[in-house]
Amino acid sequence: MDFVKAVKEELPELEDKRINYEGNKIVIYTCDKDFFLNQEEKIKEIVDKIKKRIEVRIEPDTLPTKDETKKKIKEIIPEEAEIHNISFEPDFSRVTIDVTYPQMAVGDNGEVVKRVKKETFWIPLVRRVAKPKSPHAEAIRKTLFQSSKYRKRFLNSVGKKIYLSEPKETKYARISFLGSGREVGRSCMILETPNSRIMLDCGISAGALGEDRFPIFSQDFNINSIDAIVLSHAHLDHSGFIPYLYKIGYNGPVYCTEPTRELAALLQIDTIQLMQRETGKSLYTSSDIKKMIKNTIPLKYKEVTDISSDVRLIFENAGHLLGSAMSHFNIGNGKTNVIYTGDIKYSVSNLFDPAFTQFMRSEALILEGTYGGSDNITPRLEDSEKEMIGIINETIKRGGKVLVPSFAVGRAQELMVIFEKYGLDVPIYVDGMIYDANSIHSTYPKYLAYNLQRQIIDENKNPFESERFINVASAREREQILGDDKPCIIIATSGMLNGGPIMEYLKNFGTNPKNTLVFVGYQAAGTLGSKIQAGEKEVKLQDGEKVEINLDIRTVDGLSGHSDRKQLLNFIGHLKNKPKKILVNHGEASKAQNLANSVQKIFNVDSYSPMNLEAIRFI
Ligand SMILES: [Zn+2]
Ligand SMILES: [Zn+2]
Known part of the structure; x- marks a missing residue:
């Protein structure tokens, strides 16, 4: 069914309108600012009838300039929200406001952001920026902004394909x-x-x-x-x-x-x-x-x-x-x-x-x-956590280091929340893409468990931004850790020991029985991780180098996703x-x-x- 046509017919009095598909949304562009500000009831009526999502936006070329809009946004949004960046996508009549504290920029019942819409006519989007910014997330953002013309055409073609065909039974x-x-x-x-x-x-x-x-x-x-x-x-x-x-x-x-x-x-x-x-x-x-x-x-x-x-x-x-x-x-x-x-x-x-x-x-x-x-019975989470902390304390006591091979995404953050909770008193190094993954977790707290979400949003206590964790950002910093003989914990990628910085740590610390290697995730058949877990004492790395495995090998179940x-x-x-x-x-x-x-x-x-x-x- 052609929903664009149906929406057009519902709005005969609205002049200068352009109605298009944007994916599965129907978007109305108009120059009529009164309609834009007071359309809610009418649009709700149409949505109830056709059961599709509808959005109303102002024609891009009749919107206030970017400078005027930026000025207005800075007047409306309280300073404490900490605006980092304001970026525009004129093709969608949309402005994205990056802030540290989104709840302040949105306001109670969204009143602050509604004011931005009312006074600038742009569609405002408020986004949370993680404190240490991730270059990766920034690059994705840039790609999306730079391709907004393409994306608009693309979304339109997707919508047409969904709605303009005559489906068979x-x-x-x-x-x-x-x-x-x-x-x-x-x-x-x-x-x-x-x-x-x-x-x-x-x-x-x-x-x-x-x-x-x-x-x-x-x-x-x-x-x-x-x-x-x-x-x-x-x-x-x-x-x-x-x-x-x-x-x-x-x-x-x-x-x-x-x-x-x-x-x-x-x-x-x-x-x-x-x-x-x-x-x-x-x-x-x-x-x-x-x-x-x-x-x-x-x-x-x-x-x-x-x-x-x-x-x-x-x-x-x-x-x-x-x-x-x-x-x-x-x-x-x-x-x-x-x-x-x-x-x-x-x-x-x-x-x-x-x-x-x-x-x-x-x-x-x-x-x-x-x-x-x-035979797959995982222990209770609390027991697994205690086991993990026990292994760490044991290793530290004998002056060893704890290596935890981990996926960058998921296990690493789970461990960080646990280590933060138990407040361990040794340096905890985090190496690999975990830093970028942390930043993405901080950007989207709404996808986390309710309690953790509240902790990050309301109390501003974010375990992924905690000073307890030392990010290893360069080969030089890694060298320093490799040359140091004091106890520490190292969480590094990759999780199955098929590459990543964990290999360097394994090469250097794998021969010393004082140290411990703790598996916390699934080890796929054929990976080096699965071989070591199965008890192989001499393993060959990707570069052909052989390493003797003398450190203590442990597996903590129950932290799996x-x-x-x-x-x-x-x-x-x-x-x-x-x-x-x-x-x-x-x-x-x-x-x-x-x-x-x-x-x-x-x-x-x-x-x-x-x-x-x-x-x-x-x-
Ligand atoms: Zn899977
Ligand atoms: Zn998965």
Whole structure:
């Protein structure tokens, strides 16, 4: 249905209007400032009728100048909000105000920001800036601002594609697995109806080499038959292959949350270097990542969005990583509803609230099963924390150093919250991209657990900006730490010891039995991390150098961002509506199959763990 036409017909009296699609939004541009300021009721009436989002903006060339607007904004927004930057996107009649304290710039019930809109006619957006600014986040921001003309055209074409086609009846819906079938890594699925082809995630495998590293695309696969990519979260086993799709000609949208967009780009940039080191060439370049950023349509949790003519998407909190989302697909106008969990944590963590379960409908569920095996029992969070602190104290007492290989995103921040809580009295060094990831966590506190959010926003106590943590910013600073023999804690990337600054620390400190190496995250088969964890005493690094492993090797479970078996079963048990079909992916073959069998028995539903290249029908 043409909603632009429908909105036009509802507003016959409004002159000089331009109405366009912007993704799944309908945007009205007008010169009529009275209408702009007093349109709320009329627009609400139309929204109720057509059930689509509508935004009203002033024609860009009739807006006050940037200088005038800046002056006005500085008059209206209280100084204590600390304005850093005011930037304009005339194509969207939008002004972004970067501040340290957003709640002051927004005001009670949004009154301050409403005044900005009323007095400048620009659409104001208030953004939080992290205290130590991340160059990475700044670069993404720049890319978005510089490409606003492109983005406007792109969003318009996406909207037209969704709404101007004549959809066929949704007679079938099926999902095929291109990766993550009975394995952890390279998550990639295609959800298909007579009208749509939606890709769910497109990742790479950390441990695998050669073609097993990437999702399986058949010979006749046409990348431009894909209408949209839905990205659950930033981890590379879900996002790592997406820039390559842009390289080979994909030009459609990626839907994800804002933090996922920024974190995914951060991890992808890192993976370019990793691939270059490992194989001498990278699959894609930073310009392909930029293409992805420009084509990303960020969504908030709970926002209902048409992503094709017969598929609607709603993201919900997955509790796994900053911005991680479960995807609820409403297919064929409610004919069926499919929930894809991505990676989930269904229990309390220091960083996130447990995954959402109150889906209004959920006929089918695609569930991750990383720790779905019958032997996967994680200890209580409090016990894990105490174990971690115990290991640290023991090591420090004997004059050793504690090395914690960690993903830049997720585990590192969880550890920082714990270390901040327990107030440890030794230097804690943080090395790798953790600094940038911290900054992104500080920018989006609303995606954190409620308590942590309140602590950061209301009390201004931000563990990611705490002085307790010393950021290692250069090779020279790293040299100093390597030459120092005093006890300390080092959190460094990469989490599975397949590169990153942790390798330097391992080389230097790995031979001394006084030191401890603590694993806190999943170690994929084939990675150096998994070998050391399994007890190998002499390991070969990527550069060919052999290192003797004499330090104490420990593993602390329970800090993982994944649910263990009991939590996964609890998650199903707490769903508002019991699915009729449950598919288990993202788990080693035995664990995924074992979990699927148990789910079938316990809940009496059709449950199965599909293999790669299998397709399963929902309708
Ligand atoms: Zn993940
Ligand atoms: Zn994953």
